[in-house]
Amino acid sequence: MSDAIKFLEPRQAVVSRRATIIADLADILPPECLVHEPRELVPFETDAFVSYRRLPLAVVLPKTTEQVAAVMKYCHRYGIPVVPRGAGTSLSGGAIPQEDAVVLGLSKMSRILEVDPANRTATVQAGVTNLSISDAVSPQGFFYAPDPSSQLACTIGGNIGMNSGGAHCLKYGVTTNNLLGVKMVLVDGTVIELGGKHLDAAGYDLLGIVCGSEGQLGIVTEATVRLIAKPEGARPVLFGFDTSEQAGACVADIIGSGIIPVAIEFMDKPAIEICEAFAQAGYPLDVGALLIVEVEGSEAEMEAMLKSIVEIAGRHHVKTVRESQSATEAALIWKGRKSAFGATGRIADYICMDGTVPLGKLSYVLEKTSEIVARFGLRVANVFHAGDGNMHPLILFNANDPEDAARAEEAGNEILKLCVDAGGCLTGEHGVGIEKRDLMRHQYSDADLNQQMAVRAAFDAGWLLNPSKVFPLEGRPAA
Amino acid sequence: MSDAIKFLEPRQAVVSRRATIIADLADILPPECLVHEPRELVPFETDAFVSYRRLPLAVVLPKTTEQVAAVMKYCHRYGIPVVPRGAGTSLSGGAIPQEDAVVLGLSKMSRILEVDPANRTATVQAGVTNLSISDAVSPQGFFYAPDPSSQLACTIGGNIGMNSGGAHCLKYGVTTNNLLGVKMVLVDGTVIELGGKHLDAAGYDLLGIVCGSEGQLGIVTEATVRLIAKPEGARPVLFGFDTSEQAGACVADIIGSGIIPVAIEFMDKPAIEICEAFAQAGYPLDVGALLIVEVEGSEAEMEAMLKSIVEIAGRHHVKTVRESQSATEAALIWKGRKSAFGATGRIADYICMDGTVPLGKLSYVLEKTSEIVARFGLRVANVFHAGDGNMHPLILFNANDPEDAARAEEAGNEILKLCVDAGGCLTGEHGVGIEKRDLMRHQYSDADLNQQMAVRAAFDAGWLLNPSKVFPLEGRPAA
Structure with missing residues (x-):
């Protein structure tokens, strides 16, 4: 499959200055916050969408918002791409690095900063894991509702980037419905705060647009989330x-x-x-x-x-x-x-699709999915969040057979197009990442995509933040 | 109070071409969709924030998205400001016109297009009133949750512009939590669709940013909203x-x-x-x-x-x-x-503030509010949505006494600043409009405001859409 995945051409001016960049980053950060030895970079070469691997230029693991801001200010000045990373559990390749990019990992920022029962909120650093929020507020009788299957590992920062969901989101909504505020570092190192503990926000809802923006609008370093009372x-x-x-x-x-x-x-x-x-x-x-x-x-x-x-x-x-x-x-x-997903992985290789359809079309899409997969001579298992129409066909194939892999990918693309044509959407909770980048043209008109990219440019005109993701590589405005 | 309210300097090049513009609009629209006689313009000279009146250049009342698009394409080409208007019930002056602007009213677009119980959605035109959505879906056992006090009159388009709330939003959320998709005309007449009947949306959540953008990012002509089952x-x-x-x-x-x-x-x-x-x-x-x-x-x-x-x-x-x-x-x-509000209006003139505070600060803010109002020698009545911290102090004053009016306005500003300083927000459900434009600098840093204006520019670089609202008049980027 990896053959089908293209990256932007690496910025050679950045790659060739690697040693200088690492020396500069070493001036900005304490030694334990900088990873640059090739063998130490290996854990960061891919994410849970494992069909592609590439070593980043370096990895920074800041401990404070100020350190994140210093790294961004530096990278912005020198035109160095930055790929933000939570726990690397993305199923759409959202955290896959590129060789001219600094990976900015939030794993060292994993503290619960405040639990406030009267306002039903918790404020946490972006690298905290999803489940540990619920663990921290459980004594007060609360929990944090969105529950991705990877909740033991995945971070709230990654959840915000992908607008993650989970089995229990039918009643309580996905990440965007449970997020009240963030502290975010802009591409040039400016720190802004969006939302808060209050209802609504004056002016535009930038918080809403940050949720699901896959790390392209800024680096979220802190989040205030809504808590839900545990049911009887x-x-x-x-x-x-x-x-x-x-x-x-x-x-x-x-x-x-x-x-x-x-x-x-x-x-x-x-x-x-x-x-x-x-x-x-x-x-x-x-x-x-x-x-x-x-x-x-x-x-x-x-x-x-x-x-x-x-x-x-x-x-x-x-x-x-x-x-x-x-x-x-x-x-x-x-x-x-x-x-x-784990159980399926024991019996076959698989790719997990993530389309969403209006509920009235559920039976129709299931039937057509079977037809498509059968036509490619493959098998499919369906296990998904039916209540909100969020389908997860798992297409089984043999990863050691490149032709089988290509067929699986083609079948997956057809299924996602089917979801869109049924009035649905390319993604429910996994994001677009690299995986569904090119399918965006099937979902959106040129006017729609241009407007999205214009908004992106209002945050990051130089395409430095997670640049290879979300949008098709062709047809982008000049940076 | 009106003395304190400044508008942008009217674009004289537009004002002086008034006759030509009206003739051009008459070519675009059927006669019943264009209002330009001065006495017929009077009903559009203000909204429920009545402290300011000004006749617009003309009013258009299109019946279709295509007509809206044609008007926007024309106004964009000739640099004519456009002020969108629902029912004119804004309490923050969001629909107040200006003399160089065409008011674009959605009142003729008031049809329920579809009710879809299996997906719990209704799709309606933007000029439909809030209450008539609930009326239309009541036979199927559903209702539309956000319920502003003006729900008999106010339109869903206006609700989307202001991210309106209501008494029953504590459980069900405000407009943004109940909005699934819109059809929207961009400033240049391009028509885009955001969201839909499906969960999530691939790419950025432009739907979220449109909700609460006070008509500055485009003209919403259709909306798909979530329905809630009526309780037992x-x-x-x-x-x-x-x-x-x-x-x-x-x-x-x-x-x-x-x-x-x-x-x-x-x-x-x-x-x-x-x-x-x-x-x-x-x-x-x-x-x-x-x-x-x-x-x-x-x-x-x-x-x-x-x-x-x-x-x-x-x-x-x-x-x-x-x-x-x-x-x-x-x-x-x-x-x-x-x-x-009506009952208060019978005994005194009043201004209704709309701040939001974290719940833990409710008692503190109430006490300080009394102190502030007493210091200005005025009276206050508090009646508000306490469950989500959305306060509505009604400051009573005598509108025939300019000094009293000025004191009321000053007290109101102090109260809103108090809300912000308590960790809250300038608005809960009424929007910023003209009323709270200058207070935005108290809520937001320059970096925050600049980022909001950069996003605005990604939709409307020429500041044609509702230009006098939301942002302070000073410190705007050159159009």
Whole structure:
């Protein structure tokens, strides 16, 4: 696949000055914050979109916003590209470096700065992991809602860059719905603050545009996030159907009736088998599709909501309904789902697509996805956040066979175009990165893309921040 | 007050060409879509921030996106400023025209285009009123959540421009949290589409930045909004306290405990008396401050939530707790609250401030507000959305006394600065408009403002769209 991925031509003027740049950075930062030995650069050569590797010019790991600002000021002055990096868990290649770039890693900025229950907020440094926010506020009865499968490792800074989601975002929204403010270093080293603990912000909502901008508008160093009260109880329930069509139509009907569970996850037959073999989660194996629906609240609330959902599922000929009877069983059900990617990786290579479709089109897109993958002679497993239409077809292939890999990539592109044509979108939570850069032209008109790039230029006219990502390489304005 | 308000110098080259411009516009639009006789322009000379009036050059009332695009293309080519207008209910002067500008009113674009229950969305034209969206989707069991007090009149286009809120936004969020997509005409007449029925959007979140941009980035002509299922039941409950401090601390404690009612409205003693005299809502008159807390859901859910709230209120020495016993009583309670501005207008002139503060600072800011207003020899009534910290001090004064008016304005500015200094914000839901333009320098650093203006320039480099608003007149980049 890597053959298909092009980078911008490296700025030779930067590459040739590597030794000087490293010496300059060593003046700006303490020694433990600068990585430049080739073998030490290896951990930074790719991210979770592993189809491409390249060593960066250097890696800086600042400990303070002031250090980030000093690095940016320096790189801006000398025209050195900068690739920001959280934990490197990006599935779309958002953190992949390039040889003329300094990777700016936030991993040393991992402190919880404040927990404020009266305002339901936590203020944290950008390198803090997603899960450790919930851990820190748990004693006060709160949690941070967006929960990517990688939440043990991924950082809030990366979540902001990609506007990350997760299984429980159906009820609570994705990162942008849970972000209240950031401290951000602009490309020239200026530090700005956007949003805060208050509702709204006077002037333009720059906070909103920063969320999901994949590190191209500035380096977020601190974030204030909204906290949610832990529910009284929560219970996942399994609904098994004969066909994916039935399950998909059931999802649209649940949402159409006005019910919003915390999560509605979807698994087709291949996904059920893969996950059950790995996690022994107790999934039924005699069904063609499975929904994991999680309800929460008091016992009475859960009962009432479940009653309505069971009734709707009945109309779609549900075959199996199974409530978890214990916390252990509930944990197992989620373990099965959350380990889907890892479990799939044990049996085959795969690429995970991340398209979003209007719910009314769920069944149609699932059916067409099967057709597309079959046409390329490949297999697919579907395991995804059905409640908000965020699909994750996992296309299985053999990475040692370049032709198989090329077919998988082509099938993936067709599936994403299918999502767009159905009124949906190229991405739900993984971002565009390198992976979907060229597909942006399928989603957007030239006018749309030009307007996005004009906004980018208002932050970074020289294309220094994460320059190879998000936009097609051709048709960019001159830097 | 109007003396204090400056406009940009009118572009004389535009004003002097008025007759030609009107003739050109008459070629572009059908006759019923163009208003230019001076006496017919009068209804457009101001908005609900009535301290300033000026006749526009002309008013256009297009019926289609294509007509909007044609007007923008023409105005862009000839450098004619354009002031977009919904229903003219802005409290910050967002729709006030200027004599060198064409007012572009969306009132003729008021159709509901589609209601889609499976995706919980409605797609409407920008000139549709806020309340008529809820009316249109009510048969399917849904409503549109943000509910400004002016919801009978104000339009969704205006709501998007100002990122409007309302009493019930505590649970459901303000406009930006309920907006999924727009069709928008750029300054040069290009039509773009942002967002859609799907979760997330690839590339930058331009939709988010358009919401709250006060008509400066483009003309929104269509919007897709999220619908919410109507709850099983809803019940407002009155909590009376001896002091505002107790009531304020109680609000912070409710939210801090993780409970999110649909609404927590606050009224101090003057506001209670004014509203009760007007609406006979049955508010207790022997208390110093009143909270209207609305809970919703099933009977059991409401009971459970109320139990917790009553317990917390008890810790703050609540004096009166009264649940509404009927739909009539509930409607009266809300009528009292929602008519607060009108009722105040019957007894005095007033200016309504719109600051937002972190909840932990509510009591402090209320106390300081009283001090400030007393220092200026004026009176204040406080009636506001306490649950999300969105304060609305109504400063009472005599508009026929210019000195009194000047004092009111000065007191208002001090109060807004107080909100900012307490970690809050100049606005919660009314926008910046003309009113708070110069205070932006108190909220933002030069770097912050310059970045906002750079983004504006990426949409409208010539400052043609609503140019006198949002940013201080001094220190703007050359157009």
